[in-house]
Amino acid sequence: MRIAIVGCGNLGSAIAKALREYEVIAIRRDLSKIKLECEKSSKISDAKKCDVVILTLKPQDFREIEMDFQDKVVISFMAGVSVEELKRVSKKVVRAMTTLAAEYGESFVTYCCEGISPDEEERILKILKKLGEPIKVDEEVVNTSTAFASSIAFVSELIEALTFAGVRQGIKRDVAEKLSILTFRSCVKLVENYDFRKLKYSVATPAGATVEGLAKLMECKAAWCLQEAFCSAAKKFKS
Numbered sequence: 001m002r003i004a005i006v007g008c009g010n011l012g013s014a015i016a017k018a019l020r021e022y023e024v025i026a027i028r029r030d031l032s033k034i035k036l037e038c039e040k041s042s043k044i045s046d047a048k049k050c051d052v053v054i055l056t057l058k059p060q061d062f063r064e065i066e067m068d069f070q071d072k073v074v075i076s077f078m079a080g081v082s083v084e085e086l087k088r089v090s091k092k093v094v095r096a097m098t099t100l101a102a103e104y105g106e107s108f109v110t111y112c113c114e115g116i117s118p119d120e121e122e123r124i125l126k127i128l129k130k131l132g133e134p135i136k137v138d139e140e141v142v143n144t145s146t147a148f149a150s151s152i153a154f155v156s157e158l159i160e161a162l163t164f165a166g167v168r169q170g171i172k173r174d175v176a177e178k179l180s181i182l183t184f185r186s187c188v189k190l191v192e193n194y195d196f197r198k199l200k201y202s203v204a205t206p207a208g209a210t211v212e213g214l215a216k217l218m219e220c221k222a223a224w225c226l227q228e229a230f231c232s233a234a235k236k237f238k239s
């Protein structure tokens with residue numbers, strides 16, 4: 001199957017790497033910036049040679065560019081671009097959202113479809129599974145899940161903060177960074193296997209050090225700040 005990736009920048013390249021077993025055409029104007037072992041093109045019309053067209057353009061660029069893929073299945077990962085808008089370029093549309101971790105097949109992939117037959121959906125699912133875990137939801141949820149894609153940046157901030165805290169306590173930066181990343185990785189492993197609401201009680205001893213740290217997080221409203229960051233991002237995508 002041939003797949004075109006139109007707007008092959010950060011997210012497009014991550015998706016292209018995950019789809020290496022397919023015949024991919026990577027499309028963007030500046031071909032020198034495509035660091036992928038696949039066919040490259042600077043012409044969006046070359047996407048018509050493919051069975052599936054993946055759109056990873058910035059929404060403002062998409063809205064300014066003329067394109068027509070009427071008989072092709074179009075999968076869009078563009079934040080805030082509705083199914084209604086996508087129908088301008090094809091009758092068969094999948095609106096999806098994912099994260100840069102799609103490159104490693106480790107992302108969520110929320111999606112909804114319109115004009116797609118059950119056979120086509122099965123083929124699309126095979127593609128989406130290469131990016132991680134597909135979850136079929138209503139369009140509204142695809143839209144809001146964009147804030148989970150943004151949360152990759154929020155969590156990166158937390159990793160950096162923990163690294164800095166280690167440095168404040170006298171640990172060398174490279175060691176603190178490693179410890180911080182491993183702590184997040186360990187936490188993900190644990191929450192996948194245990195109830196995350198109970199996890200803190202397995203770590204904290206009554207009147208111990210962890211519980212003091214947790215109390216400080218509550219005092220600083222750290223969880224509330226994270227919620228606010230998420231909701232601000234979600235609000236922006238809805239506007």
Ligand SMILES: NC(=O)c1ccc[n+]([C@@H]2O[C@H](COP(=O)([O-])OP(=O)(O)OC[C@H]3O[C@@H](n4cnc5c(N)ncnc54)[C@H](OP(=O)(O)O)[C@@H]3O)[C@@H](O)[C@H]2O)c1
Pocket residue numbers: 006007008009010011012027028029030031033042044056057058059061065077078079097098099100149
């Ligand atoms: N980055 C993320 O983590 C992430 C996560 C989820 C969703 N998204 C969504 O993915 C989309 C892309 O985001 P991004 O971060 O990957 O942006 P990006 O790196 O800027 O990629 C967009 C690409 O589109 C290309 N482009 C612009 N105009 C074009 C044209 N006329 N013809 C062909 N290519 C054109 C640009 O390359 P040239 O200038 O060389 O043409 C650019 O590399 C956005 O809609 C965003 O909402 C991103």
